[in-house]
Amino acid sequence: MTDDSAKKKLLVAKQQLDKLSIFIASMAEFFQGSTPKIDEDLNAIKKLLSGKPDYQAAAELSVKLNSDLKNEAKYIKQQQLNSITQIETSLRKLNEIEAIDESVKSEIKLFLQNLSPSDNNISSPIGTFEKALGLFRKALSNNKVNKSHNEAKQQKQLHQQIAQELKTLILPYVKNNPNDKAINEIREKLDEGLNPSQLLECCLSLIRFVIKDVINEAGAANKLIHNIHQSLLKVNQGIKSTIEKSKVRIEKRVKQTADMQAQISAIETALTDSHKVEDLKQQAQHYLTKMQASLTQSEADDRIEQEKMIALLQSMQKRLSELENKAAGYKQKLLEQRIDALTDGLTKLPNRVAYEEKAINEINHAKQSNTPLCMAIIDIDHFKSINDKYGHSVGDKTLQVIATQIKNNLANTDFVARWGGEEFVVLLPNTQSNDAFKKLDIMRNKISKLPFMFKGNRVSVTISIGMLEILSDMRLEDAFEKADKLLYTAKENGRNQIQRKESHD
Known part of the structure; x- marks a missing residue:
């Protein structure tokens, strides 16, 4: 190998070591913050590899760091498993909330099926967290929408109920003041x-x-009471005056009687003392004349007194008759007002106030006599659509027809009232649950077959019913609430049906 070749290889090796040093430094920055000990070793390696690199010392330190990183990887994997378990638990609880939309629940279910940690991934499950957070946001957002929608729906129902109550309340005023x-x-x-x-x-x-x-x-x-008071005052004054006059009359009679007694005594004396018949006749005639005058005057006084008494009694009788007529008229007015207060102006059925009075009496009677008592709440199906499509006048006529049909299909001992809107409440005293169900079902079937004609269109109008037998330990409010829930069930299950609760349920 030539020197140039050796130098070239050494240069290449140095370049590779420099690249490796840069990579190790970047890895050190990536793992920065794992644990204080690893941070310390990573900083030491970065120093050994920067400036004038000390590869020997860095290699020795990397062996120890490698062992620590393996342990840290195990710890991170365990942390990842714990995090995923927490996500899974939270999402399962979220999926149990009824208000969450079904589409979101489906996404959560699919996410849970695919949720599993990767054996090769030792980093934090960022993607998993992001997707889980996204599902939480969707669920919460949807829940807000549902909550807002439900609140709006409840407010609308309350608005309609108040409007219907006002329509019912105003009917007597319209009747009594048609030109107002x-x-x-x-x-x-x-x-x-x-x-x-x-x-x-x-x-x-x-x-x-x-x-x-x-x-x-x-x-x-107040005016009637004032008139009664004034009349009684005058009657009392008349009685007082009569009593006073009677006292004077009695005193006068006593004096007249005394005078007559004196005259009789004088006659007796004259009879005793007189010796001549002629004198006796004259004296007797004189005293008899005086007695006759006294009797005549007494008779005249009695007649005048009787005439005054008769006039007073006639006056008192007239005034008492006037008072009696006024009281009778006021009593009739109060009776009519009470009937109006207890009657629904549109259907002429008893209203809610009448129902509450009747229901309390029937419950008490059922307890005392140990007899069954059934309750039913009736609602006209899709009544709002009738009002919307054909107008309120048609809706009012429909209510009247249905009210008449309900009443005609009940016994005289049964009771039906208009609760409000398109709802009616029925009480069936001394009636077993099965018998009540049969009676109401016949009524429901008849109503469903009524030939309603709205603007030339034949329309079928049906009713839904919630029915129960009121137990002896039930409060009226609880019984009504249970019957109302059964009515809601009947509507949810398709309408035009009866949902009932047996007494032993």
Whole structure:
């Protein structure tokens, strides 16, 4: 080998060592921060390989560093396994949340199936983390959307419920004040549909009407009470006056009786003392004349007193009759108001207030008599689409027809009320669950076959029902909530059906 050839090979070897030194320095920077001991050895190697390299010392140190790096690789792999296990656990818990969208759940499931650490990869599972974080973001974002959607849906349902309640509440005012422009405007707005601010304005307006009506009613009641008080005061004054006059009359009678007694005594004396018949006749005639005058005056006084008494009694009777008529009219008005307060203006069925009164009484009776009591909540299927497609007047007519059909298919002892909107609540006292189910199912089937015609189109209207038997230990609110959930189940399962809960369930 020539010297030039040797020098060339040495130069090539030096260049390769320089490249290797640069690579080792870069690797040292990559592993920087693993552990303090490895950091110390890596810094030492970098120094040995920089400037005037000491390859011998660097080679000796690299043997020790190689051993430490193998141990560190095992530690990093274990850390990777632990991290992946944590990711897997977190994603599985995330997948159990009901609110998460099904498409995101499918992505999570697929990701979990493909999730496995690589035996050759000792670095942190950055890609895995990034994908897992992406799935978490999707799930959380979707959950927010669902939450926002659910809140909006609940607000819309509440808005519709309030609007329907207002329509029900305003009907008596429309009936009693058909020419009131403000009341008719509110009703028209409710029929057309309102935004939240308009609905609030309607609520305030109706509250003003209610307060005004209460004030007017209180004024009428006060006026009636005042009239009764004045009449009773006059009657009392008349009675007092009569008592006082009676006392004077009694005193006068006593005096007249005393006078007559004195005259009789005088006659007796005259009979005893008189010796002549003629004198006796004259004296007797004189005293008899005086007695006759006293009796005539007494009779006249009695007649005048009786006439006054009769006039007073007639006056009292007239005033009491007037009061009786006023009280009867007020009683009738109160009765009509109570009937209106307990009756749904549109369907003429009992309303929610009447239902609550009736339900409490029926539950107490069922407990005392140990008899069964069933409850059912009925809802008209797709009622909103009827309103939207054919108008509120058609929707109102549909409610009236359905209400009549429900009532006609129940016994006189059963009870049905309009709960609100397109919902009705039924109480079936002294009725076993199976019998109640049969009765309601016949009703459901008949209603589904009614020939509804909307704007020339034949439309089938159906109902869904949630039914249960009220147990002795159930509160009314709990029973209604359970029946409402059964109704929801009936709607979820396709509508036009009854979902029931047996008493032993």
